[in-house]
Amino acid sequence: MPPHHLIDPVGTLLPAPHRDLTFGTFLFPKSSEGPALLSQARVAEELGYDLIGVPDHPNWGHYLDQWSLMSAIIGHTSRIEVFSAVSSLALRQPPAVLAKAALTLDALAPGRFHLGLGVGAEPGIASIGGPQWTPGESVDRIREAIELTRVFWSGQSTGNYRGAYYQLTEASLPPAPSPGLDIWIGAIKPRLRRLTAHAADGWLPGMLSIDPDVIKPEVDHLDAEIRAAGRPPGSVRRIYNTIAEKLQPESDGLLIGPADQWIDQLTHVALEFGFDTFVFGDRQTTVEHLHRFAEEVIPGVRADVAAAR
Numbered sequence: 126m127p128p129h130h131l132i133d134p135v136g137t138l139l140p141a142p143h144r145d146l147t148f149g150t151f152l153f154p155k156s157s158e159g160p161a162l163l164s165q166a167r168v169a170e171e172l173g174y175d176l177i178g179v180p181d182h183p184n185w186g187h188y189l190d191q192w193s194l195m196s197a198i199i200g201h202t203s204r205i206e207v208f209s210a211v212s213s214l215a216l217r218q219p220p221a222v223l224a225k226a227a228l229t230l231d232a233l234a235p236g237r238f239h240l241g242l243g244v245g246a247e248p249g250i251a252s253i254g255g256p257q258w259t260p261g262e263s264v265d266r267i268r269e270a271i272e273l274t275r276v277f278w279s280g281q282s283t284g285n286y287r288g289a290y291y292q293l294t295e296a297s298l299p300p301a302p303s304p305g306l307d308i309w310i311g312a313i314k315p316r317l318r319r320l321t322a323h324a325a326d327g328w329l330p331g332m333l334s335i336d337p338d339v340i341k342p343e344v345d346h347l348d349a350e351i352r353a354a355g356r357p358p359g360s361v362r363r364i365y366n367t368i369a370e371k372l373q374p375e376s377d378g379l380l381i382g383p384a385d386q387w388i389d390q391l392t393h394v395a396l397e398f399g400f401d402t403f404v405f406g407d408r409q410t411t412v413e414h415l416h417r418f419a420e421e422v423i424p425g426v427r428a429d430v431a432a433a434r
Contacts, residue, residue, distance in 0.1 A: 144362060144401045146430055148423050149176035150369070150415060151210060151406035152198070154189040162189075166198045168412050170205040172419040178210030178241070178404050181217075184250045192226055199234045206237045210404075211311040211329060213245025215263075216255050220270035220291055224277040228302050236305030240274075241329055242267065243311035264316045266290050271308055271324050278302050309364065313343065322350035327362035327402075335365070336379055337393070344398045358399065365391075365400040368407050369414040372422065384417075388425035395430050 150169050152162055166177055177198060181191040195207050207230070217223045223240075230238040244263040251257060258266065269288035276284045276293060280301030286293040309327030312318045321328045328347060330340070348358050367380050376382030380390055394400050403426070405418050 144359075146395060146427055147175040147402045148418075148426075149178055149206075149208075149402065149404040150174055150410065150418075151178045151180065151366075151404060152194070153180060153406075153408050153410075154191060154194045155408070156187050156189050162194065163197060163201045165412060165415070166202055166205070169415055170202045172415055173423075174205060174415070174419065176206040176208060176239075176402070176404070178208050178406075180210050181212050181243075181245065183213065183216050184247075184253045184255065195238070196230065196233075199230060199237060204237075206239065208239035208309065209241040211241035211243035211245075211309070211331075213250070213255075214242060214267055214270055215244060215246040215258065216250060216253075217245075220273050221277055221293065221296065223270070224274040225299065227274075227306060228278060228299055231302045231306040235303035239305075239307055239309055239327065241309040241311060241327070242270065243329075243331075244317075260314075260316075262290075264320060267310070267317070268320055268324065271310075271320075274308065278306070307362075309362065315346070318343065318347055319350050321361060322347055322356070323354040325361060327364060329364045329366075331366075337397070340394075340398055348399075362402060363398070363400040364402040364404060365394055366404050367391075369405045369410040369418065372414070372417055384421035384425065387422045388429060391422070391426045392429040392433070395426070396433055 152166060154162065169177055179191050179195050182188045183190065191209060191212065195209065198207050212223060214220070227238060227240040244267055246256060246258040246263050269291045273286045273288065273291050273293060276286045277298060278301060279298065281298055284293050284296050284298045307326035309329050310317060310321040310325040311329040311331045312321045313330050330343065347361070351358060351361060371381040372384065372387060373381065374383055376386055380387060391403060
């Protein structure tokens with residue numbers, strides 16, 4: 126588990142150590158499934174998955190609340206880690222409240238929660254009163270939110286932060302979180318990717334089954350930006366998302382085919398592009414999919430990557 130990076134907002138994060146491969150699944154908070162969501166989370170834990178990601182779409186009427194579901198998952202499991210995939214900054218205001226919510230889950234289950242953060246200012250949120258930010262404002266707001274969160278998690282008795290959008294003024298601060306509570310950014314555009322390189326602990330590109338021809342320049346840019354920030358390559362956890370039901374008998378492209386093909390292609394992504402976390406699933410993921418990946422794909426990827434290293 127990577128250490129928590131605690132810094133002054135204008136400083137440089139310390140590098141994280143080399144990480145073993147981890148594998149997870151998405152749990153989409155569909156209201157029609159109710160208690161079955163918790164059963165699926167327990168199955169994922171029993172099958173040996175390392176983490177569960179829960180999306181955040183408060184403006185989707187058929188979705189349950191992300192944070193309520195994450196709390197329930199943590200309460201109904203004992204080992205598996207949970208991450209927000211990702212939390213909407215635009216609808217989780219102000220950032221100090223979001224930081225407190227993350228710290229609360231960490232206090233209830235130390236080291237088992239990761240804060241995935243995204244802008245979330247999509248046009249649809251206007252229907253529930255959400256703000257509409259320009260792209261530039263969105264990046265500036267998420268940067269300030271991360272800086273403020275680092276202060277909020279500092280373990281000091283009081284804290285101050287002065288940004289253009291967010292402030293702390295002699296704020297009473299909670300105890301510091303566990304070393305495992307970190308921040309991942311959902312980012313693919315250049316400014317957010319650069320912010321990830323400078324200020325985050327994890328990178329969620331936010332696309333499914335990214336083709337190597339597409340991901341290579343993004344990884345090259347990220348590595349260059351990490352070096353420019355004074356951090357070594359590998360200091361930012363890299364999370365790769367893919368679609369579960371495309372594990373099938375016949376090959377039909379990238380990550381569409383039999384288990385052997387999946388093993389070869391995910392091993393390539395891990396070794397060539399430095400991805401250390403793989404998360405399977407979409408809205409159609411079933412318990413059967415969880416079993417198949419756990420039994421047919423994950424052991425092979427672990428073995429092949431370990432052998433190559």
